[in-house]
Amino acid sequence: MSERVGVAKTYKLVLNGAFVRSESGRVYEVLDHAGRFWANVAEASRKDVRDAVVAARAAQARWWSLSAYNRAQVIFRLAEMAEARRDELAEHVQRAEGRDAPAARECVARGIDRIVWYAGWADKLAQVLGGANAVAGPFFNFSLPTPSGVVAVICAQDSSFEAFVDAALAPLCAGNAVVALASEARPTPGLLLGEMSVTSDLPGGVLNVLSGRVGSVGASLASHEDVDGIDLDGAGDRAGELSVLAAGSIKRVRQPGTDFAANSTARLRSFVETATVWHTVGR
Amino acid sequence: MGEELATSHLGALAYDPAPESAAIARLHESYGIFVDGAFTDPAQHAQLLTLNPATGSGLAHVAMGSASDVDLAVASARRAFDTTWSRMRGAERAKYLFRIARLIQERARELAVVETLDNGKPIRESRDIDVPLAAAHFFYYAGWADKLEHAGFGAHPRPLGVAGQIIPWNFPLLMAAWKLAPALAAGNTCVLKPAETTPLSALVLAEILQQAELPPGVVNIVTGDGTTGAALVEHAGVDKIAFTGSTEVGRVIQRRANAAGKRVSLELGGKGANIVFEDAPIDEMIEGIVDGIFFNQGHVCCAGSRLLVQENVADEVLRRLLRRVDQLRVGDPLDKNTDVGAINSAEQLAKITELVETGEAEGATRHTSSCALPSEGFWFAPTVFSQVSSTQRIAREEIFGPVLSVLTFRTPDEAVAKANDTTYGLACGVWSEKGSRTLWVAERLRAGVVWANTYNRFDPASPFGGVKESGFGREGGRHGLEAYLDE
Numbered sequence: 001m002s003e004r005v006g007v008a009k010t011y012k013l014v015l016n017g018a019f020v021r022s023e024s025g026r027v028y029e030v031l032d033h034a035g036r037f038w039a040n041v042a043e044a045s046r047k048d049v050r051d052a053v054v055a056a057r058a059a060q061a062r063w064w065s066l067s068a069y070n071r072a073q074v075i076f077r078l079a080e081m082a083e084a085r086r087d088e089l090a091e092h093v094q095r096a097e098g099r100d101a102p103a104a105r106e107c108v109a110r111g112i113d114r115i116v117w118y119a120g121w122a123d124k125l126a127q128v129l130g131g132a133n134a135v136a137g138p139f140f141n142f143s144l145p146t147p148s149g150v151v152a153v154i155c156a157q158d159s160s161f162e163a164f165v166d167a168a169l170a171p172l173c174a175g176n177a178v179v180a181l182a183s184e185a186r187p188t189p190g191l192l193l194g195e196m197s198v199t200s201d202l203p204g205g206v207l208n209v210l211s212g213r214v215g216s217v218g219a220s221l222a223s224h225e226d227v228d229g230i231d232l233d234g235a236g237d238r239a240g241e242l243s244v245l246a247a248g249s250i251k252r253v254r255q256p257g258t259d260f261a262a263n264s265t266a267r268l269r270s271f272v273e274t275a276t277v278w279h280t281v282g283r
Numbered sequence: 284m285g286e287e288l289a290t291s292h293l294g295a296l297a298y299d300p301a302p303e304s305a306a307i308a309r310l311h312e313s314y315g316i317f318v319d320g321a322f323t324d325p326a327q328h329a330q331l332l333t334l335n336p337a338t339g340s341g342l343a344h345v346a347m348g349s350a351s352d353v354d355l356a357v358a359s360a361r362r363a364f365d366t367t368w369s370r371m372r373g374a375e376r377a378k379y380l381f382r383i384a385r386l387i388q389e390r391a392r393e394l395a396v397v398e399t400l401d402n403g404k405p406i407r408e409s410r411d412i413d414v415p416l417a418a419a420h421f422f423y424y425a426g427w428a429d430k431l432e433h434a435g436f437g438a439h440p441r442p443l444g445v446a447g448q449i450i451p452w453n454f455p456l457l458m459a460a461w462k463l464a465p466a467l468a469a470g471n472t473c474v475l476k477p478a479e480t481t482p483l484s485a486l487v488l489a490e491i492l493q494q495a496e497l498p499p500g501v502v503n504i505v506t507g508d509g510t511t512g513a514a515l516v517e518h519a520g521v522d523k524i525a526f527t528g529s530t531e532v533g534r535v536i537q538r539r540a541n542a543a544g545k546r547v548s549l550e551l552g553g554k555g556a557n558i559v560f561e562d563a564p565i566d567e568m569i570e571g572i573v574d575g576i577f578f579n580q581g582h583v584c585c586a587g588s589r590l591l592v593q594e595n596v597a598d599e600v601l602r603r604l605l606r607r608v609d610q611l612r613v614g615d616p617l618d619k620n621t622d623v624g625a626i627n628s629a630e631q632l633a634k635i636t637e638l639v640e641t642g643e644a645e646g647a648t649r650h651t652s653s654c655a656l657p658s659e660g661f662w663f664a665p666t667v668f669s670q671v672s673s674t675q676r677i678a679r680e681e682i683f684g685p686v687l688s689v690l691t692f693r694t695p696d697e698a699v700a701k702a703n704d705t706t707y708g709l710a711c712g713v714w715s716e717k718g719s720r721t722l723w724v725a726e727r728l729r730a731g732v733v734w735a736n737t738y739n740r741f742d743p744a745s746p747f748g749g750v751k752e753s754g755f756g757r758e759g760g761r762h763g764l765e766a767y768l769d770e
Contacts, residue, residue, distance in 0.1 A: 068744070069419060072426065076381060113374050120377065120426020123744050127761040128433050140722045263432060280719035281726060283695050 011041045011187070013048060013211065014194030016055035017204020023047050028213075030187060033098030041187050044212035049220040052179045052208040056150045057226055059205030060177035064147055068123035074201045075119035075173060081196040082112045089161060089189060096160045096186035111165040118173040121268060125174060128265070129272060138281045147175035148252050148271040149228035152221035154214060154242070156234040160186035164193065167233045170267040172207060176229070179208045179221060183234060187211035214238055222246045229271045232256045298612070301619040303406045307396040310483065313344035316352050316506065317489035319359040320499025326351040331508065333482055336403035337616050337625040337660045345482045348507035350514040353474065356503035357520040360445040360472040363500030369442055369470050373429035380425030380467060382495040387418040387460075390491065394484055398456055399616045401483040403625030403661070404579050406617050416741055417460035420759075423743035424464035427764060431469060434761050437770035442470030443546055444522035446767065447515040449536075450485075451528045452478035452627050453582040453683075459485050461758045462525055463502060464743075469767035471523070474503045476515055480628045482506040516540060523547070525766060527584075529681075530707070530752050548756025548766040550584065550748055552681040553709030556702035557587030557738060558692075558724065561596045563714035567736060569603050572687070575712060575738035577611060577623055577665055581685040582631070584753070585710035587738050589671075589678060591698055594691045601669055601689060605650050608665050613654040623685060626661040635663050635684035642668050642677035647688070673704055681707070695720060699727045708750035712738045731757070 011030075012019040021027075024045035032038045044052075063071065082089065086108055094104035129145040151171035156163035160183045168180045168190075182190030194209030210217060218238055222230055222245035229252035232239040236256070243253045254270040313330060315322040325346035332341045346352070368376070387394065391414045398409040431440045446466045450458035459475060466473050477485040489504050505511055509532075516524055516539050523546040526536050530551040540547040557575050559568055575587025592600050616624035626632040643649050647668040656662040663684055671678050671688040678688050692698040702711055710732040713721045718735075725733040731749040734740055741747065746762035748754060756766045 069423070069742075072422065076422075113378075116377060116381065117374065117429055120428075120430060122426075123423060124426060124430065124433075124761070127744065128435075138723075263430070265433065279722060281722040282719045283723050 009039070011039050011191050011211065013042050013044055014191060014198065014207070014209040015048065015052050016059070016208065017198050019195070022212075023051070030185065032095045038095065039188065041191070041211040044181070044210040044217050046216070046220045048210060048212075049179070049217055049224065052210060053150055053224055053226050055205035056177035056179050056208055059203050060147070060149055060175075062203045063177055063206045064175045068126070071173070071175065072119050072122035075115060075122060075169065077200040078197055078202065079112050079115040079119060081200045082115060082193065085192070085196065086112065089192060092189045092192060093161050096189060097158070107162050111162040114162070114165045115169055118169040121173050125268065125272070129269065129274075133276070135278075140279045140281055141276065143274050143276040145174065145272040146275045147171070148273055149176060150226060151176040151178050151229040151231065151271045152224070152227045153178055153180040153231040154218050154221070154233060154235045155180055155182055155190060157183050157185065157236065161189035161193070163233065164190040166267065167231050168193070168207065171229070171231070171271040174268055174272050176271050177206045179210065179227070181210050181212060181214065181217050181221070184212070184214050218242050219245060222251070223248060225249045227251060229253070231267075231270065298620050300615070302615060303396055303399070303617045303619060305396065305400060305617060307393055308400055309393060310343050310397065310400075314346065314482070314486045314506070316346045316348055316356065317486065317502075317504040318352070318356045319503070320493065320497070322489070325349060326355075331479065331482075331506070333401055333480060334628075335400050335660070336627050337657070339660045342400055343483060345486065345506040348476070348505035348511040348514075352505050352507075353511060353514040353518055356474045356505050357445060357447075357515075357518050359500035359503050360474050361520055363498055364442075364444055364472040367498045368467075368472050368501050373431060373470070376468065376470065377425045377428035379495055379497050380421050380428060380464065383491060383497070384418045384421035384425060386491045386494055387414065387421065387488075390487070391415065391418070394456060394487055396617070397487055398484045399624070401481045402452065402455060403616050403627050405621040405624045406619055407621065408579060413454055413457045416743070417456045420457070420460040420743040421464045424468040424763075427465075428468040431764065431768065434764050434768075436765050436768050440469070440768040440770060443767055443769055444471060445520060446471045446473050446523045446525060447476070447518065447521040448473055448525045449476045449512045449515065449528065450478060452481040453579060453584070455481040456484035456488065458527055459488055462527075465758070465763045466525070466767045467501065469764055471767050472501050474505060474515060474521070476512045477504065477506055479508040517543070519543070521545060523767070525756070526550070530754075533754060549754035550756070550758060551752060551754040552707055553584045553586065553749065553753050554589060554679065554681055554705045554707045555585050555587045555710045555712070555730070556589045556591050557712040558698050558702055558714065559590065559592045559596070559600060560713075560715035560717070560720070561593045562716045564716060564736065565600075565603065568714045569600070569607050571712065571714065571736070571738045572604060573607055573611070576687040577608070577685050578739050580623055580626055580663070582627060582683055583739065584681075585732060585739065585747075587710075587712050588682060588687060590687055590689045591701055592689060592691050593698075594693050597689075597691045605667060608650075608667055609652050609654075611652060611654065611665050613652065613662070613664065614657060623665055626663050626684065629661055631683065632661040632663060635682055635686060638677060638680060638682045639666060639686055642671070642675065642688070645675045645677070647671045647675060647677060673701060679705065695724055699724055703727075703729045706752045709753035710734065
């Protein structure tokens with residue numbers, strides 16, 4: 001009996017809750033850590049970026065209109081989906097990053113636990129970042145954290161899953177919609193998480209995952225006027241250039257290379273605005 | 284139109300019965316105590332029979348926990364605290380709590396039926412409020428387990444140890460969730476004592492803890508009566524006592540816990556004032572008043588049991604209110620159309636009856652719903668007293684039943700003074716379209732919770748608890764963690 005031939009998978013962009021090829025028809029070759037051909041992944045174009053931002057803008061309003069408890073449950077659902085596909089994710093991390101199997105599994109486990117960590121934040125941010133302000137007058141004054149809006153994330157190049165989770169989930173958890181550019185050379189773990197997000201009750205367009213070139217996609221995102229913030233985690237030596245572009249529409253920018261403790265809320269706070277309300281008090 | 288409606292036959296409209304099936308509860312004939320992750324027979328093999336208050340018939344036998352059962356449970360909790368739970372990373376504790384939340388959601392229908400059978404509350408409430416809120420509470424505190432250093436109670440918060448938790452019969456499952464979820468998130472282990480008359484949903488929760496594979500001993504559940512609770516309070520191995528119940532029992536518990544140097548938090552009685560200003564939105568306000576006092580048959584510590592109405596609208600409010608109360612559907616708690624269910628026990632029914640009699644004797648005007656009451660079980664028709672004065676017992680004492688006392692006021696200052704004229708301080712409501720005045724009043728009310736243009740709202744993210752003799756400590760929200768953390 002001959003050996004069964006495996007079914008090869010075509011990797012597509014995750015855009016507005018659907019899986020699409022790049023409108024440009026372009027792909028680029030992804031190699032595994034040993035330099036062998038792995039996949040032809042879609043190379044997102046400027047038009048794909050625009051489509052993703054339009055989808056994200058529309059989805060953000062829906063996402064933020066849900067209760068924080070509901071958002072927390074949806075993010076937790078993503079962890080449930082990822083847990084069920086843990087082995088698959090670990091194989092991808094192993095193949096992409098060249099880790100041994102136990103290290104890859106640990107890396108995936110930490111990533112999934114991180115999703116759970118963020119799920120818990122969704123309904124606690126207001127209590128930790130917001131609060132009543134004791135103004136000197138007959139006013140009830142309070143501040144609430146609100147999302148910046150549409151956040152672009154240039155994900156880390158080396159850590160294909162764990163860092164992807166951290167960078168993409170932080171703005172999501174605060175109520176933003178995200179357009180994430182997965183690691184250029186190691187995009188499949190990020191694309192997989194994008195696939196899982198489609199089956200985890202996340203409204204389409206809240207998390208869009210692109211594969212493509214940091215240079216071109218990064219520039220399109222950084223200069224897009226309808227993007228409110230950009231995390232340059234994986235932008236490498238292009239970070240300076242992209243952050244200059246981002247200033248064009250006063251984007252909130254998270255620079256790469258900031259080390260922070262695992263329990264830090266620094267990344268969470270990067271794409272949060274403070275909205276303050278004054279209300280009179282009187283008979 | 285208003286008058287026509289008031290005298291129409293709306294109240295007598297016939298509904299077809301829409302009963303939920305009691306079989307969904309899957310009750311066992313008897314239950315042991317839940318210690319060290321397993322159900323075991325109580326040391327003295329004594330049992331209690333828990334009743335369905337809507338029929339007066341027995342539902343199941345549960346253990347009558349003795350001091351030696353409490354001793355086993357505390358030892359089990361201590362072992363679990365020392366060997367697993369306090370050493371486990373918060374992120375791992377979190378995942379157990381998320382499992383519990385999910386399992387409660389999965390078994391929601393069963394839990395709702397169990398709760399309604401054992402407590403007598405309408406299935407509509409157990410299904411839509413008690414059970415979903417219990418799940419939400421575990422879900423919310425699961426998220427805190429690995430974020431304790433962000434809660435504002437010190438950079439290195441630590442658990443207290445073994446928590447002894449005694450809960451009442453009015454929201455059996457929900458109170459178990461309010462107690463267990465923050466304690467476990469903070470790293471404590473627990474011995475829970477459910478109420479004598481409503482132990483069943485906590486025992487289903489024990490099965491859920493088994494399904495969640497919660498490490499043995501992290502939660503122990505000992506059913507019984509007041510003596511079981513007293514044994515828990517007295518136990519030297521317990522570091523913290525959390526109690527929800529009457530102020531009378533709370534006093535005794537605080538005395539004993541203080542003497543033994545235990546940490547204590549108390550969520551006690553109330554005599555909530557629902558304050559209605561002349562500009563209040565009338566339809567919402569009438570619904571809010573009804574919900575404030577008749578929700579859960581008035582077996583609610585934060586019930587809006589005193590209605591303070593601005594004098595110039597008092598007649599209109601009373602007229603509309605009585606018309607609405609007369610339309611409440613009282614009866615089979617398992618029927619999905621039922622608004623008001625059964626009184627939880629014969630003892631509670633006697634207490635309500637006695638206080639209502641003093642209301643009439645002291646000169647207040649009694650209005651009783653014309654609804655028919657079932658012949659079996661424990662029932663009390665929704666009742667409103669008007670012409671109530673602040674000195675009458677029905678204006679001062681917690682009735683804990685479907686009985687509303689209506690008083691009037693003229694100015695915001697008088698409203699505040701009357702609302703605060705109580706030894707309690709749990710919750711108040713303010714009804715007005717004028718936001719600035721609502722906030723002015725809220726700042727002056729001595730109450731742990733103030734609802735504006737709503738009443739009886741609960742959310743795991745929002746702290747709940749009283750001032751004055753309504754107790755101290757908060758449950759829910761970020762603040763709820765403080766009761767289970769040491770700096």
